[in-house]
Amino acid sequence: MNILCVAAHPDDTELLCAGTLARYAQDGHQVTIAIFTDGSIGDAVVKPEVLRVTREKEARNAATLIGAHLIWAGVTDELVFADREQRHLMIDVLREADPDVIFTHSPNDYHPDHRYVGQLVFDSYFQKGLPSMPNQSRPACRFAQAQLYYMDNICGIRFDPTEYVDITETFETKKAMLACHKSQFVAMEDLASTDMNEMIEIHARFRGLAAGCRYAEGFVRVDAYQRGLTRRVLP
Known part of the structure; x- marks a missing residue:
C-alpha cells in the first residue's frame, strides 16, 4: 500500500505517528511524508531564511531513516489557510503520493496550521482522482478509497482515539527520527519549556x-463516504 502522512510542520510527523509509519515501512509498504509548511517562523532567534533550509534538511534526514519519500510543499510557516490556492497545492500533494492510507491533523488540535492542513486534506480527498480538475500541476491519481485517519493532538489534549497502533518495537526508530530535528529541540526548550524526548515518551506510554502494550500511537478513523470503511488498514 501507499501510506501518506500530511503534517503541517517539520517534526509533527515524528511527534504524532512516526512509530506507525516505521511499522508500515518494515512491512514493505511505500511511505510518503508530506510537510506542508517550510517551518521558517518557529524560532525566536534564527532568521526564517536560515531556519527554512535547516528544517528541510532535518525533515529529509528523518524520512531517510525509514526509507520514506518526502514531499516539501513549502508554504510559509504560520500562514496555512483553507483557501483555493492551497487546496490546489494539497490536491497535487495527494496526487503525488497516490495514497491508500492517509494520516493528518485533527480538526481540534491547538495550532491553526494543523487544523487547516487537516481540513485541506479532507477537502482535497475527492479531487485527487478527478482528471478534469483545472489548474493542477499533477495528473489525477487512482480513484481509490483511501482510508483517512486523524493523528493524535499534541499532548493528547481533547483527543479520544478510536484505534491504536502498538509501536513498542519501533519506538526507538521514532526517537531517532525525532532526534534529526535538532533545531526543534532548542526552539521547544526556549519557547515552550518542553523536552521533546520526554514528551513523546510520556505520550506513547500513556x-x-x-492499548495494552508498552508504547502506542492513537488515531481517529474518519468515517465518511468513499473512505473504505470495510477493513482495518492500520498495522
Whole structure:
C-alpha cells in the first residue's frame, strides 16, 4: 500500500505517528511524508531564511531513516489557510503520493496550521482522482478509497482515539527520527519549556497503557463516504 502522512510542520510527523509509519515501512509498504509548511517562523532567534533550509534538511534526514519519500510543499510557516490556492497545492500533494492510507491533523488540535492542513486534506480527498480538475500541476491519481485517519493532538489534549497502533518495537526508530530535528529541540526548550524526548515518551506510554502494550500511537478513523470503511488498514 501507499501510506501518506500530511503534517503541517517539520517534526509533527515524528511527534504524532512516526512509530506507525516505521511499522508500515518494515512491512514493505511505500511511505510518503508530506510537510506542508517550510517551518521558517518557529524560532525566536534564527532568521526564517536560515531556519527554512535547516528544517528541510532535518525533515529529509528523518524520512531517510525509514526509507520514506518526502514531499516539501513549502508554504510559509504560520500562514496555512483553507483557501483555493492551497487546496490546489494539497490536491497535487495527494496526487503525488497516490495514497491508500492517509494520516493528518485533527480538526481540534491547538495550532491553526494543523487544523487547516487537516481540513485541506479532507477537502482535497475527492479531487485527487478527478482528471478534469483545472489548474493542477499533477495528473489525477487512482480513484481509490483511501482510508483517512486523524493523528493524535499534541499532548493528547481533547483527543479520544478510536484505534491504536502498538509501536513498542519501533519506538526507538521514532526517537531517532525525532532526534534529526535538532533545531526543534532548542526552539521547544526556549519557547515552550518542553523536552521533546520526554514528551513523546510520556505520550506513547500513556497511549500504550490504554492499548495494552508498552508504547502506542492513537488515531481517529474518519468515517465518511468513499473512505473504505470495510477493513482495518492500520498495522
